[in-house]
Amino acid sequence: MSLFAKRLSEVHKELREKKVSVTELVEASLARIREVDGKVKAFLHLDEEGAKRKAKELDEKIAKGEEWGLLFGLPAGIKDNIVTEGVVTTCASKILENYVPVYNATVMDKLNAADAVMVGKTNMDEFAMGGSTENSAFFDTHNPWDLERVPGGSSGGSAAAVAAGEVYFALGSDTGGSIRQPAAYCGVVGLKPTYGLVSRFGLVAFASSLDQIGPITKNVEDAAYVLQAIAGHDPYDSTSANVEIPDYLSALTGDVKGLKIGVPKEYIGEGLDAGVKDRIMEALRVLEKLGATWEEVSLPHTEYNVPTYYLIAPSEASSNLARYDGVRYGVRADNAENLIEMYKESRSKGLGPEVKRRIMLGTYALSSGYYDAYYKKAQQVRTLIKRDFEQLFATYDVIIGPTAPTPAFKLGEQVDDPLTMYLNDIYSIPVNLAGIPAISVPCGFVNGLPVGLQIMGKPFDEPTILRVAHAYEQATDHHKAKPQL
């Protein structure tokens, strides 16, 4: 456990000096999981055999003096909507509970090339639909800071696994906040890259124009390392951006002198928990001491974020989830008399209530007679939301605010009211609608619960948001705090 608290360069130093082996790193991860995951329940499945086999291969690489990948030897947790060849991938849904992929997601190939070691697949809201991981068809994950509270979602398992010291880093996915919000709730770092920076090939699609894979880590430096390993154009993903990938690590200079920060007044006003607001304002003062300046600005379409997203995302989801019909993979209901009945039975038995709700919403919004009023209208408002950001970025380098309106809520508290759950995403959603990058970094506590500071940047300007997040982090102690498990 203490090994995972060390800087990556220190872990690699210990590996080089043979003070520890990769096998021991993996054993430490598995031991920690055995120790605490009974309470946290971050993992859906472990691949102990695969992890130990990879560890052995990597230890041989050390012995032979071969070159190391960037993430050499680091145990990782992978969200279960990222396809892993030969290892069951369920998206936390009954309909895929027996699905074993015959290919690897591009990010998995990249992690393998970087010599990371996947230890297991982490829990999530079913098909990434949710903000608490309570929509998992299998079980709840518990927040390591307070086991009676949610870890956030949909990447709750990944965030909890990092917070609990079970893995060195994790991958999550983010469509409306699903990396950043659980990172905020669990007191860890979560980065959603610019849309198109990281390949979606092998990420089970929820909303194709919004989804992105990103790192969840204990500090900003680790997030930069993981991003370096997974970013890049992919010919298998036609929405993948053909841009040069910068050196993210060299961006961590610690210098924010002259940085211009915009803080949207809509993000620090009504609806924000008073304690969270205090943490945000304190963080801004830290950044000012480091030489940055901030001004209150406006994102005038903020109040339209949630309805826009909850028309666009379910519409895209209704199309993406049409493939779960029991024909080629996944669970099929038997005893259906004909094909249509088979589709209906398989889907009705295999898909959970939130998933069904969103499929219904999306199908309705796209249906003949309603398409213009709902889906097209939402797409037009999306343009207005995107423009708000473009206008601000003409003047400001980054936009800063809270990641979520409150800290983690209690398990069961919001399950009966989908609309309340949706409103938790108000500050995170516009980032996906605009396609810009954003990082959540721990900025303190409210009643013992972690709070996240969200730093949003220009498209493909991960270097700046990483620089700001890192400078802030290193000027405070929040990243050193660990939950008492």
Place this chain on the structure above:
Amino acid sequence: MSISKEEVLHVANLARLHLTEEEVALYTKQLNDILNFAQKLNELDTEGIEPTSHPFRIVNVLREDEVRPSLSREDALRNAPDAEDGYFRVPAVLEG
């Protein structure tokens, strides 16, 4: 604008979902709540505004039309609930 029970059943059929009586009542209410909330977008004048379907404009991402290795038939059928002679087997399509 509210969605009726009949519309909910119609949408469920389009989405190939079976709903129980209970689910129909629950989803009718919840969808109405969400759609009423979505009415908010009508406060905005979007006349002449281009819809955004993707954050960044990429056009015609194509590759050379050349045959490349693909999934083997065995792999393609590996997760099939029911396969026979290299095909996915399904119940008969409804007639008429």
